[in-house]
Amino acid sequence: MRDEILWQLVLGFAAISLVSVGGGIAVLPEMHRLVVETHQWMTDAEFARRYALAQAAPGPNVLVVGLLGWHVAGWVGMLVATISMTLPTSLLAFGFAKFRKRMAGKAWLKVIERGLVPVAVGLIAASGLILARGAATGWVTGALAIASTIFVWRTNYSPLWVLVTGALVGLAMGV
Amino acid sequence: MESPPPPRPSKTALFLTYGKIGLVGFGGINAWARRTLVEERRWLTEQEYAETLGLGQVLPGPNALNAAIMVGERFHGMAGSLIAAGAMFGGPLVVLAGLATLYDHYGSLPAVDSLLGGTAAAAAGMVVGTAAKMAQRLKPTLGLWAVGLTSLTLSGFFRVPLPLVLLLLGPLGILAAWWAGRAREQIAAGRERPEA
Numbered sequence: 465m466r467d468e469i470l471w472q473l474v475l476g477f478a479a480i481s482l483v484s485v486g487g488g489i490a491v492l493p494e495m496h497r498l499v500v501e502t503h504q505w506m507t508d509a510e511f512a513r514r515y516a517l518a519q520a521a522p523g524p525n526v527l528v529v530g531l532l533g534w535h536v537a538g539w540v541g542m543l544v545a546t547i548s549m550t551l552p553t554s555l556l557a558f559g560f561a562k563f564r565k566r567m568a569g570k571a572w573l574k575v576i577e578r579g580l581v582p583v584a585v586g587l588i589a590a591s592g593l594i595l596a597r598g599a600a601t602g603w604v605t606g607a608l609a610i611a612s613t614i615f616v617w618r619t620n621y622s623p624l625w626v627l628v629t630g631a632l633v634g635l636a637m638g639v
Numbered sequence: 640m641e642s643p644p645p646p647r648p649s650k651t652a653l654f655l656t657y658g659k660i661g662l663v664g665f666g667g668i669n670a671w672a673r674r675t676l677v678e679e680r681r682w683l684t685e686q687e688y689a690e691t692l693g694l695g696q697v698l699p700g701p702n703a704l705n706a707a708i709m710v711g712e713r714f715h716g717m718a719g720s721l722i723a724a725g726a727m728f729g730g731p732l733v734v735l736a737g738l739a740t741l742y743d744h745y746g747s748l749p750a751v752d753s754l755l756g757g758t759a760a761a762a763a764g765m766v767v768g769t770a771a772k773m774a775q776r777l778k779p780t781l782g783l784w785a786v787g788l789t790s791l792t793l794s795g796f797f798r799v800p801l802p803l804v805l806l807l808l809g810p811l812g813i814l815a816a817w818w819a820g821r822a823r824e825q826i827a828a829g830r831e832r833p834e835a
Contacts, residue, residue, distance in 0.1 A: 553705065580697060587794055605759075635753050
């Protein structure tokens with residue numbers, strides 16, 4: 465039974481991994497389908513709470529997969545789910561890195577790389593906006609988000625300062 | 640083009656640096672990876688980091704992980720990829736297991752909610768600020784600006800699925816970059832051969 469669940473984790477997340485163009489979080493709806501709808505390993509509310517916790521923790525936000533695995537099968541589930549989600553695409557990225565090195569200096573590759581830069585930067589800004597929309601629930605959190613934007617943009621101090629400030633202000637004001 | 644090439648980081652330095660990026664990486668790892676690799680260690684230029692991240696976004700998989708694998712490979716081949724990816728995930732996984740246990744016990748306390756709420760708001764601002772900083776330092780041409788702003792609008796305001804954004808804007812971005820390159824060449828050629 466347990467083995468069966470682990471295999472379902474492996475197959476489910478490996479399949480999701482290969483379609484996760486645009487990042488791990490882009491396939492969040494697919495993950496929801498896998499763990500809530502198809503296998504009914506957790507409820508909708510449990511899924512949302514796991515997601516919020518992963519967002520608050522340090523590390524790549526794809527680690528929400530680890531928490532989902534944790535919920536289903538503890539430590540082993542966490543490792544199995546994380547590895548299944550990351551290994552297939554990592555091999556692909558590694559192969560591409562090799563290819564890129566061999567093609568280094570080729571004019572067409574340079575143009576492609578330069579052309580993807582604005583898309584990448586735009587997407588970072590977009591993910592920040594989406595996060596802000598969820599996080600700025602009142603004037604305190606809204607002001608925090610704006611102040612933190614300006615601080616990170618205009619200074620070279622470590623962003624840890626704004627995160628610690630955010631945590632303390634949140635605690636003091638009871639947001 | 641910019642400053643002279645920096646020394647190649649050792650494997651230990653790569654491990655420690657990516658371990659740190661993973662552990663402090665609140666609210667999205669890319670902002671922290673950029674800060675550490677470009678501003679603090681200076682292993683990559685702003686342009687090199689942005690290019691690596693751009694490729695990481697086109698490939699399937701978490702883009703921060705793809706970028707880490709490419710950066711690791713660049714300095715130490717397969718060993719470098721394993722070190723960078725492993726260090727970036729290892730620490731946070733342990734923290735997350737601890738948090739999951741704590742949260743199962745204390746998650747319903749209001750103080751925990753307030754703490755997480757304030758941190759999340761600051762983290763959101765940090766991500767927006769990072770994008771602003773990158774745009775400012777990369778000095779894009781008008782065409783590249785247009786592509787970047789469209790990407791922000793489509794994904795941030797209209798919630799267009801990412802594969803579609805990449806499919807739509809990837810070619811436009813490449814066109815804009817090709818255009819910018821051609822204009823630069825023509826200016827250079829014009830200086831060399833004024834009769835042309």
